[in-house]
Amino acid sequence: MAHDLASLTHALLDAARKAGADSADAFAIDGTSVSIDVRNGGLEQAERAEAIDIGLRVLMGQRSANVSASDVRPETMEAMALRAVAMAREAPEDPYIGLAEADQLARDWDADALELFDDSPEPAPAALEDDARRAEAAALAVTGISQIDGASAGYGAQRIHLAATNGFSGGYARSSRSISCVAIAGTGTGMERDYDGDSRIFQSDLRLPEDIGRTAAARTLDRMSPRRPKTGAYPVLFDERISSSLIGHLLSAINGSAIARGASWLLDGMGTQVLPAHLSLTEDPLRPRIMASRPFDAEGLATRPRTIVKDGVLTGWTLDLANARKLGLQSTANAARSTSGGPSPAPWNVALTQGSESREELIAAMGTGLVVTSMIGATINPNNGDYSRGAAGFWVENGAIAYPVSGITIAGNLRDMLRSLRPANDARPWLSRVVPSLLVEGLTLAGE
Known part of the structure; x- marks a missing residue:
């Protein structure tokens, strides 16, 4: 279930004010990642992770403290704020800490213009597995390659939001897509290995799995003897x-x-x-x-x-x-x-x-x-x-x-x-x- 990161960060700021903080900033990240590893033509590992993390920094004069959690219930955020304020009161003074002034803050940015997120559908695990298999097969097809240490494909999507008591509030999303392959040639003390991989924001920019597998194989063979x-x-x-x-x-x-x-x-x-x-x-x-x-x-x-x-x-x-x-x-x-x-x-x-x-x-x-x-x-x-x-x-x-x-x-x-x-x-x-x-x-x- 998607969280409203802006609301979470502002709730953290409210909790910090209530706990007695002079000023504060809050950071929230949520994301999804999927990774697939294949070896010898078979699926070796498939992993999917979904997580949310929230962090709060409070300032008491020139003292500060940071706390974080992965639990976004209101009572947890209240406890975080109380703990952070208590820690800040005991922290050493730092004359250089402090939030940005209002005239320093970013305004009117266009995150969409940066194209940090590929809004095409999340790839199915089967599609990621196919990419990894294709990279492995291409490397094994090169004469002289004895085995593949691993071929992998992955996808990640992340959202972030930052808010502070100086009035700043903003967030954006980013995605990633990757393929990699490690090839091995030779045996025993004569064994050599090398790799190739690619990681992009957009699936359409990613190099073909076959190219990655063949390049990993060629690099490995070049290292022999x-x-x-x-x-x-x-x-x-x-x-x-x-x-x-x-x-x-x-x-x-x-x-x-x-x-x-x-x-x-x-x-x-x-x-x-x-x-x-x-x-x-x-x-x-x-x-x-x-x-x-x-x-x-x-x-x-x-x-x-x-x-x-x-x-x-x-x-x-x-x-x-x-x-x-x-x-x-x-x-x-x-x-x-x-x-x-x-x-x-x-x-x-x-x-x-x-x-x-x-x-x-x-x-x-x-x-x-x-x-x-x-x-x-x-x-x-x-x-x-x-x-x-x-x-x-x-x-x-x-x-x-x-x-x-x-x-x-x-x-x-x-x-x-x-x-x-x-x-x-x-x-x-x-x-x-x-x-x-x-x-x-x-x-x-x-x-x-």
């Missing part, structure tokens, strides 16, 4: 599948929470060059049909496009209200939250300037080096940017892929790595992080 290259310093191409992780480290370093704590290797980076001069990094939370799009953030501020790095120079942090106040700045409308916690900064859709060369052209330009297609583990020093990760991929000799490699470690410093980026032109435009393959010079590889 890996070697370990000689230890040394080489150029490394981060394949488009994993290149966004490099930009993710940059985004983590400019997160307002890290900056306010003084725990970032880019603490002194504002106004300095962090990328090559011909590259920019932009954020656009208003891109239609993109997973991280949203009309307003978790504090009710209107989201908007912004330039994070312009012509290589860092122009701003990622901020919610509290961290902006700590730094004497304005929020960038990047607050995110769950029902059980308060707001914190998070990036939305980002895009890095694409290059003019293809992935293959960058490989040809490498001479000798490494193409990384997967990584495991991470050791990142948040204070100085030292970087070390396990990696696998392909060795390049004379500008051409020579053989697969695995069991190696790549290391460098993120400041130097990011300033030397050379992008390809192969970014997928429908992702929330549109980042092409990235060539980085002079990383240290630990192999044989």
Whole structure:
């Protein structure tokens, strides 16, 4: 049974006022998810979940507390409010907390224009199972594939609503549809695996299951009989599948929470060059049909496009209200939250300037080096940017892929790595992080 999320959040606010809160905000989420897993041509697991969660944050002066529940009865909401107020009275003071001012709040947004929800009928479990079976069958049909670790298909639909005593009240819905497949080749210590998958808001945008299965199989076979290259310093191409992780480290370093704590290797980076001069990094939370799009953030501020790095120079942090106040700045409308916690900064859709060369052209330009297609583990020093990760991929000799490699470690410093980026032109435009393959010079590889 569908709940009226707006009514629930306003009931929570009423309960908070009655309990004595100075101000409050309430967050409600309900959703449905269906997931189907197949293996060896048979159904392995089918799961459907329906849930509703409500969260309340109350403020007593400069003290706050958060409570959450999945029970929406009036008596539960009353108890939540009483508990939150009691907790807030005992909480330490924070001079930077507080709701948005009325003139900061989002107004007149158009959630429908963002196309975050596919209003076509929810797919039947049989249809999801058919997608997973088709992906598995396509992968198994490729000569050399010995088994499928798993093929899955899923659907999700979610509604959210945020309301606060400052007068804000708004909500929207989003949906998702996904298919994935993991293929295996070889046996024993010679076994290799790889995957492919796709996740979209609209069913009509989703890639065909057969394409996903065949791609997973091809990637797996390409990894067979890996070697370990000689230890040394080489150029490394981060394949488009994993290149966004490099930009993710940059985004983590400019997160307002890290900056306010003084725990970032880019603490002194504002106004300095962090990328090559011909590259920019932009954020656009208003891109239609993109997973991280949203009309307003978790504090009710209107989201908007912004330039994070312009012509290589860092122009701003990622901020919610509290961290902006700590730094004497304005929020960038990047607050995110769950029902059980308060707001914190998070990036939305980002895009890095694409290059003019293809992935293959960058490989040809490498001479000798490494193409990384997967990584495991991470050791990142948040204070100085030292970087070390396990990696696998392909060795390049004379500008051409020579053989697969695995069991190696790549290391460098993120400041130097990011300033030397050379992008390809192969970014997928429908992702929330549109980042092409990235060539980085002079990383240290630990192999044989």
